[in-house]
Amino acid sequence: MTSAEYADRSAIEHPIEAEELRRTYAGGFEAVAGISFSVPRGEIFALLGTNGAGKTSTVELLEGLAAPSGGAVRVLGRDPYRERAAVRPRIGVMLQEGGFPSELTVEETARMWAGCTSRARPVGEALGLVGLAPRAGVRVKQLSGGERRRLDLALALLGRPEVLFLDEPTTGLDAEGRRDTWDLVRALRDDGATVLLTTHYLEEAESLADRLAIMHGGRIVAAGTPAEVKAARPARIRFTLPAGIAAARLPLTLEAAAHGRRIEIRTRRLQDALGELLAWARELNVTLEGLDARSASLEEAFLDIAQQGNETEMAGSR
Structure with a gap:
């Protein structure tokens, strides 16, 4: 099998793959300490953990924003860092903060972004997906925090991504906006997209995720369906x-x-x-x-895992 054939087959079966993935920062701090997981096509996968657990460092490796210090990562069968030009047009990324020009309108921002996006869907369609069509003429600086998150999501969806990375997608949204976003993410999943999200809302992870992994100290300490993770506690x-x-x-x-x-x-x-x-x-x-x-609820399982991890770290430092 050629490398291209392997990439195509891998992309079909598991669009996201990490094997013994590591990320070490200057000074020797290992934020990601050899984790392995894969996400099948058409699945919503939640990556959870307390602050400093290694979630963001992991997601940045998957998005191709940095090269791993060890191990391997594949997105759509390719190295997202070294083969960024091949991977980037096929993924969507929603960061915690978009940082868009405040004087542009919502529509102007989306059009600017579409000009840099391959196979961009119509701007009106993208804004309609997230409920921002009525606000198309409003300047970004006049949007509420929740509306800015909707805009972040609309831009992540412009390129009809096969793989979608969502970093805290519903922060700042009210209850109705959060439910609408959940429904949209499920619809994208049902249409064949693969979704990896991070969230601090455990109810969100429990409601949305087909499977999840909980990180602590740079390692995955629990993984499975929400029901499996809860049943282990x-x-x-x-x-x-x-x-x-x-x-x-x-x-x-x-x-x-x-x-x-x-x-x-x-x-x-x-x-x-x-x-x-x-x-x-x-x-x-x-x-x-x-x-x-x-x-046990997912919140109880999460807190139990975090507490056990902290106790282990304290015992090891004595």
């Missing part, structure tokens, strides 16, 4: 014991933490644990006030 049961019933009377098989009368049980067998708890309460004829049982 313990569920919880919370309730308040009646006065006069001590936490020590709870079944020994339930690992309970007591804060006064308030009880929290962490378990990986939620149904069994809940059944055992309710049978115990029925036997003693007591009511468990404020009973709440649920699987």
Whole structure:
């Protein structure tokens, strides 16, 4: 198989590929410490992590803005840094801040951008996709923060990208704007585009992403579908014991933490644990006030992973 044939096949199956990817800055700081993942065509993939986890450094490598210090990255089967001229016309990039000339109107900005874009869709169509058509004649400096994010997205979509990179795409949007953006991203995915996004809104990642990866300290520490990542963390049961019933009377098989009368049980067998708890309460004829049982949310999984990572780092520095 020739290199061109490999690139074409790879582009069809996995438009984004990273293998043992590393990025080291001056002074020896390793922001990306050997991560590997791939994104199939027609998938929304979310890259999550706390500030300093390595997300932005990773995305910049995927976008071809810098060369990796080690490992390899392929976008549409090609090196996005060394083969930038071949890759750039086929991808869309939405940065956290566009930095557009403030005196230009929305339409003038889009037309200027379209002039630098291969296979650009009509400007009116791009603005219509993000709900900015009625604001076409408004100067950029008069746009709200949310409207500027819409403009950023419109320009990323001008070239009908096969791969779309979205960096915090809904920052500054109101609830309606965020939902509209989600619907648009899903429609792009359903039309065959591959989307990689970063976001601090965990609800956004849970709603949008087909799969996700959580980074900490430059490494991927959890990956899978949102359901798989959540299932790897313990569920919880919370309730308040009646006065006069001590936490020590709870079944020994339930690992309970007591804060006064308030009880929290962490378990990986939620149904069994809940059944055992309710049978115990029925036997003693007591009511468990404020009973709440649920699987781990993505936010809980994320915070748990971040806390464990911080504890590991602190232990290693001693």
